[in-house]
Amino acid sequence: MHVKDKIIVALDVPDLAAGERLVDQLSPYAGMFKVGLELYTAAGPAAVRMIKEHGGRVFADLKLHDIPHTVAGAVRALVRLGVDMLNVHAAGGKAMLQAAAAAVREEAAALNRPAPVFIAVTVLTSLDREALHCEVGIEREVEEQVVHWALLARESGLDGVVASPREIRAIREACGPEFGIVTPGVRPAGSDRGDQRRVMTPAAALREGASYLVIGRPIIAAPDPAAAARAIITEIAEMGQ
Template sequence: MEKPLMIALDFPDLDQVRQFLAQFEQTDQLTVKIGMELFYHYGPAVVTTIKQADCDIFLDLKLFDIPHTVEKAMEQLGALGVDYVTVHTLGGFQMLQAAKKGLSDGAKRAGLPKPHLLGVTELTSISEQVLKEQQNCRLDMNNQVVSLAKLAKDSGCDGVITSALELSDLVKSVGTDFEYVVPGIRMHQDAAGDQNRVATPKDARKDGASAIVVGRPITQSNDPEHTYQRYLKSWTLK
């Protein structure tokens, strides 16, 4: 899908993942997100298992360490055959460049396309107050996210993870030749949960999102495919 709706597979074990995916008629049309919970439990085997369903895979591990460590870790991830991986932009220019190199080297070694490298800006659970009082950031949220996105682009990342609330400023300041992947997506009737900066699929599309990530509203639904189609319609309908 050109502008995917990514489903966050926030499950504790693979049996639940298999049961969830079995409720979809065409899993080869899906893009799914594997996060820390599943990956730290199963390691690369979880990628192998989910690839059997022909899903595109977004591996969201938010690497954040010294440049050499991140480069070598990315070499391993680049060889897995996933489509997207994440790194934290707060690691700085050298770390982001190292991530790109490691990802490219790993994919080349495995004879695979290089995954898209996405920089995490500020988590959607971070409020303006937390940014100021706990992270001691001198910038407001919009300017902080724009600054980190510019850093990611200058370092060679393909895009960033960002709240929809910063999208308009990002598109103006960073450009349209960059990917903006937006979590914290909720329909008006769905609970926000622990997300502080949320938006609807329609709003995210209108403001320039390249992809959106939806988790619990779909995975905890009584009819996941129906809910997925509802979100997809809102995301793609012009």
Template sequence: MADERLIAALDVHTMEDVERLVTTLGDSVSYYKVGMELFYSVGAQVVTWLREQGKDVFLDLKLHDIPNTAAGGICSMMRLGATMLNVHASGGYTMMKTAAERMHAEAEKMGIACPKLIAVTVLTSINQEDWEGLGQALQIKSAVVRYAKLAKKAGLDGVVASAQEAALIREVCGEDFLIVTPGIRPAGSDVNDQSRIATPFNALKDGSTHLVIGRPIYASADPKTAALKILEEMEKVK
């Protein structure tokens, strides 16, 4: 049975690949991430199709623009039927607040359930050396917590952050704040291009509410078995 804490990343290129993977995974996965690679290849049809299959959708397009433009983009994405949307926290308090307020107002006007809006803190591919190369003085963990507090103040529902920062975020942002964690690698998996990683068990134990998992599932010779093994590990943390 599916666990809504698992978000399987559809990091593929075509609708054929999407349909094949979703069909293979069946009822083991109920929540999917659609990112830039797929959305820019096939467009809104992938969100529509997934919703028709009864799946939840995290539309991971990481908007970052002036407040009015970001808010307009979020409202356009909301109309597609996505369950969760995101912006970059580095866009600032005003951008996040404007996007959240416009999204809620538009959802109320349309009479639909409002999606969750979360903010990307620091990409999990970035290590401390990369971070310092950007001229950042704070340690990554401190910057992530600052972004999380800012996102909550702006009225967002949560953040995207690595498991390494999850416990700190939970402490300062409370129990109802979403922490969506990519860079999840089951024991024995390849790290690939991620830097700040964790196992499913440790991520949930440290406070993550959702785990975004891509390669360990879709690149497996048996994706459904891979997903079921991840779910078994997740079940150990309630």
């Protein structure tokens, strides 16, 4: 896999026009574009269609979390849109995860196309130990909770998880070399952490075993987003990843 194919650029922007400008600039440097809650709420399915029309691949990062029937219907709609990756939240439980995984496979088969990569969100990268314990009410340590949800996702038929770089090694040990790990909380050396708590540089995250890196503000908020993306690819390549 080429270095650029491991990079998912997060289009965390308020409208379709802003997203399209970034897709135009960054298509040579991104293996996929992430459409998250902000852009999807503003533009809906048009955001996915815009990226596909530009020849890009789409990660629908909507973190679906509802009763099994509702989530299964939502993932079917996303498969019909043609997304290449999508996610739900592992906290929805095994019945939800299994129903969604079955819906993804069935809808893709009905359309005679490959199923998108289907993953589960674990512990958000904005949460640390104190927030997990005192605010969310989960008593496990962060890494233990992440691995617990990763194993649940694997057992439920999903392809991988979203997890911070700090938990990559533990997930690899628990879930094996083929399990996908999509890693946000990636910050090039010297960049601002923003609201991310558990971070790592791109090259270090890949060394740990990340399958894909989700990078947003260090690229899209840069004065020259294309130059920022090129610099990250160069940094990774020079580290031999």
